[in-house]
Amino acid sequence: NAGVMQNPRHLVRRRGQEARLRCSPMKGHSHVYWYRQLPEEGLKFMVYLQKENIIDESGMPKERFSAEFPKEGPSILRIQQVVRGDSAAYFCASSPRKSLNQPQHFGDGTRLSIL
Amino acid sequence: DQQVKQNSPSLSVQEGRISILNCDYTNSMFDYFLWYKKYPAEGPTFLISISSIKDKNEDGRFTVFLNKSAKHLSLHIVPSQPGDSAVYFCAASAGSSNTGKLIFGQGTTLQVKP
Numbered sequence: 001n002a003g004v005m006q007n008p009r010h011l012v013r014r015r016g017q018e019a020r021l022r023c024s025p026m027k028g029h030s031h032v033y034w035y036r037q038l039p040e041e042g043l044k045f046m047v048y049l050q051k052e053n054i055i056d057e058s059g060m061p062k063e064r065f066s067a068e069f070p071k072e073g074p075s076i077l078r079i080q081q082v083v084r085g086d087s088a089a090y091f092c093a094s095s096p097r098k099s100l101n102q103p104q105h106f107g108d109g110t111r112l113s114i115l
Numbered sequence: 116d117q118q119v120k121q122n123s124p125s126l127s128v129q130e131g132r133i134s135i136l137n138c139d140y141t142n143s144m145f146d147y148f149l150w151y152k153k154y155p156a157e158g159p160t161f162l163i164s165i166s167s168i169k170d171k172n173e174d175g176r177f178t179v180f181l182n183k184s185a186k187h188l189s190l191h192i193v194p195s196q197p198g199d200s201a202v203y204f205c206a207a208s209a210g211s212s213n214t215g216k217l218i219f220g221q222g223t224t225l226q227v228k229p
Binding site: 031 | 119121146147149151156157158159160161164166204206208210214215216217218219220221222
């Protein structure tokens with residue numbers, strides 16, 4: 001499967017625990033975006049990364065959320081001390097970004113549930 | 116501030132007829148527009164896009180129309196098929212931001228009846 005891979009597909013955490021969501025972009029794509037979808041809403045941009053760099057984190061909550069895209073390995077979205085309001089579907093997308101206007105391709109998401 | 120709006124939460128169409136999904140935007144800096152289709156428990160799948168230098172783009176049964184003066188775009192599916200039943204999201208980006216981040220509408224649920 002050459003598509004965007006996200007894991008786990010489902011993640012259950014108790015309040016106060018940490019959640020780690022992983023995303024491997026499509027082969028040849030070096031640009032990764034994270035989006036969050038709350039129930040009955042559209043997707044909301046969180047962060048845009050290239051290898052080893054955060055380019056735009058304007059959609060990230062100021063506290064508890066962080067993201068990285070290391071030189072080797074998948075991109076990680078990390079949520080510390082999770083709260084009930086963090087329950088959502090988190091989608092990763094990747095793009096080759098060889099030009100400005102290119103579609104992003106999405107993974108199937110991680111559904112995070114907070115007990 | 117909802118910069119991209121899909122005002123119809125749902126649409127029901129008979130198989131074989133045309134489906135028209137609408138989208139409005141407020142930010143005049145948007146210059147690239149996309150439509151995605153999403154099935155439950157899956158990620159959005161890219162359908163078709165259009166740059167602001169064009170007013171129409173066609174790909175098989177899917178055509179996107181852009182009216183920049185009205186800040187409005189629409190997706191036409193013809194003929195509609197039951198397999199087209201899904202949630203459709205309109206999205207936009209501003210090239211000037213140089214990040215490519217997408218701003219999504221709330222989605223329209225399309226049901227195509229056999």
